[in-house]
Amino acid sequence: MKPIRLMSGFLTVGFWTLASRVLGFVREIMILSLIGPGPLMDAFVAAFRLPNMFRRFFAEGAFNAAFVPMFSGKLEGDEDAARFGRDALNGLALVTLMLTALAMIFMPALVWATAGGFSPERIDLTVGFGRIVFPYIFFMSLSALFSGVLNATGRFAAAAAAPVLLNVMVIGAMTLAWITGGGVINWLIWTIPFAGVAQLALTWGAAARAGFALKPGLPRWTPDMSLMVRTAVPAALATGVMQINLVVGQLVASQYDSAVSWLFAADRLYQLPLGVVGIAVGIVLLPDLSRKLKANDMGGARDAYSRASEFAMALTVPSAIALMVIPLPLVSVLFERGATDTDDVAAIAVAVAIYGLGLPAFVLQKVLQPQYFARGDTKRPFYFAVVAMVINAGLAIGLAPVVGWIAPAIATTLAGWVMLGLLYWGLRGMGDAVHVDARYRHRLPRIILSALIMGAVLWVSTILLEPALGTPGLRYIALLALIILAAFSYFGAAHKLGGVKLSDVKGAVRR
Template identity: 70%
Template sequence: MKPIRLIRGFLTVGFWTLLSRILGFVREILLLSYLGPGPVMDAFVAAFRLPNMFRRFFAEGAFNAAFVPMFSKKYEAGEDPEGFASDALNLLATVVLLLTALAMVFMPALVWATAEGFSGDVRFDLTVGYGRVVFPYIFFMSLAALFSGVLNATGRFAAAAAAPVLLNIMIIPALVVGHAIGGEVIQWLIWTIPLAGIAQLALVWTAASRAGVKLRLGLPRWTPDMAQMVRVAVPAALASGVMQINLVVGQIVASANEGAVSWLYAADRLYQLPLGVIGIAVGIVLLPDLSRRLKAGDDAGAKNALSRATEFAMFLTIPCAVAFLVVPLPIVSVLFERGETGADDSAAIAVALSIYAVGLPAFVLQKLLQPLYFARHDTKSPFRYAVWAMLVNAGLAFGLAPFIEWLAPAIAATVSAWVMIAQLGFGARKFGDTAKFDSRLRKRLWRIVLSSALMGTALWFLWIVLIPWLGSPGWRYLALAVLILMGALIYFASARITGAFAMDDLRKAARRAP
């Protein structure tokens, strides 16, 4: 087989995801400045979560868990991958088009089910109106997810990873123009979202055609391959549905407190930076690579790919989690505290971020362990595990809400993520040696933790020293940059000293294409 270059793939997807997240920060800074935590932003967050929730359910979650391994193996074996992908495209388009039509009709019921606390105040009607504008985004993004899966399976990651950047490239000017001309910023925002979906679909469709994979539109056909894909996809859809229920549970609990939905959303966007750049990027590359190696009988290569992907991810994730846990307030206040967002909002967001930080390694590890199952067409086990994690999440979110109110969803999400990891790791034993981490990873993992702890200690003292500058409007950006840069330098120096990292490893990995 022609192997996928893992490190190059990680770096390609990671670069474009990082750019998307950076632009996303700019978007959130503008949103919090122009709108601020309150009814309008709460309504937008709840409305925009609807298409994103169903997108993960039908496309990026369930559909890709079934489609990518099957397409990868057909591509590896030369078994008419284009015909299979065309059938999948037509089936997905039909199902999502029907879903979109139903959602537009029953939008009030959807809003009530996902944000019950909005009932009886202005946020409910706002969310219904915004939801009807942004929901068609799911149609374009679901089809874009399929084309992205095709590109990833063939080892072409750049266009698929770059597509999400278009959303922020289009939203940021819309927000600025809307604010500059004195219009309703929220209207500029919501109408830009479906247009960005069209642009993203056009990009990946064109990239797939240029890569030689030309898909045909037509009426959906029920073939044996489609039947097998649906059989694999249904448990994955249920598993994705369970994870989305966790998000809905959190939103229901938070919606009882005005501004809480916005606070959790802002904290979520911060911890999503390392999750997206590292976890999702590595998972995107790892799934097709494992699928093709298993098809070719390369068990040793599959084990090495899993171990190197986990080593790469944990080397970058654990220090991020420590930083979010130790110094969340300066990060949040410098990035978000302006305009309609005040010091109390920053304090609330920082507390939520520190809670999410404890679960960040677990969120990333999920993206690494799930491909072990999906590459073998086992989607039933992750579904069972997700159900247990959902029960833990719901029990903690509703059980703790009377005592700590809107913070309950953050604690529940963190605990349930670690419960999910424990189940995925324990269940993977049935796959044998190929699903075990190698000795190099086991030796280096504790060194990564030690290096991160040393960095966290240094960050704490640096924060104390920089407090006067972090609170100064003219110096806070520079002070935060110094804090982050010094933390990174201390971490990498500690990693070299403890043996958690060696430059030769990165150079060899890039050359050998493991």
């Protein structure tokens, strides 16, 4: 994949991820406004986290780390990729069906293990919600497989667009509930499994049009499946460790009223740049690196890694600065309405600033992990994740008596930087393909300086626009003005200093 094509892949996935995250913001704004931080929202967040947790464990984490490089290699080597994809589909369907059945039976134990600080009434509410939304894992896992097929063939749009369906359907359901006076929470939770069906239909159809109309059948145990499982198990353990971090944070937060809701809202805000940049880069980079390494194109692999790192930092560093400089205006304009008051906004803003400090680490992890997965190395990321898990759990539990509900956010950020350091340390001995080129080394300090200039402009502008930001009719215009000022100051400085060349972006956008 040539650099311009690689960049267009980043932008394609980034565009659809941006669309999904923007609609996700609308979804969270509606949830916070119509339901608000409190027992109902805490129960929904804890229940919906269960299928999402296992989805990352089975589909987006372990499974794709093993499946995508093998499928890409078979495409490159003219092997029977379709048969391998069909066997993987049948195996994944069996595992996720069994998981869903067990979760439905043992839902009370799952809720107690992940939100044990809830009151008995809130636990019962979460169990009920969990049994409705958990089947989402089955449909989303299969959708993730077809997304992996599409990504490996260089068709990124349909796979990246699939998450948009969830947000569109949920927003539509809550709007209808609000108009008709129905129970918003009930419409919300019942829509989720149906959205999973829609996402599976979209990706399955796109894969069929790409020549991979995989049909379900009885699972087969083959040498390829054996190799995929042996590769996936360490990645599953690594992803499982990351999910333990989320569970520990939720367990700590569940002991404080509304804290689960506050951290969820803050998480959604910093997930916007993480999803648009980090996840997009990881999705595009993994199959590209896998093909180049199989072809022994080390120069091409190094160039792909350097451009991915450059693209990630060019958008992540200014995003992190913005989250740390103006968290309160962002949260206030986005979430302060209806059932969400100024106290909720202040709490969410603190968490947003802390997560913003860790954003570069979270994104760079997505850039570095493909270096391991493309080589079939899923063991060392697991070992690194264990170290990060111990640090995260120790900090979250140890800091809670001192700083209260915000301890999980601090622990997540610090553990993220530790994980990044370990991933860099583990690159030693992998050859020149894991070393960034001179262009990236030249541009990175200029990107950072440009982002700091933007931060100063934002800080001054926020002071000047403070009256407008506090006025209901003007605050949306004031926030838009801040965003425009940030974009012009950052990209203008980056272009002048040589951190970002606008011609590179224009070329990729045209493609």
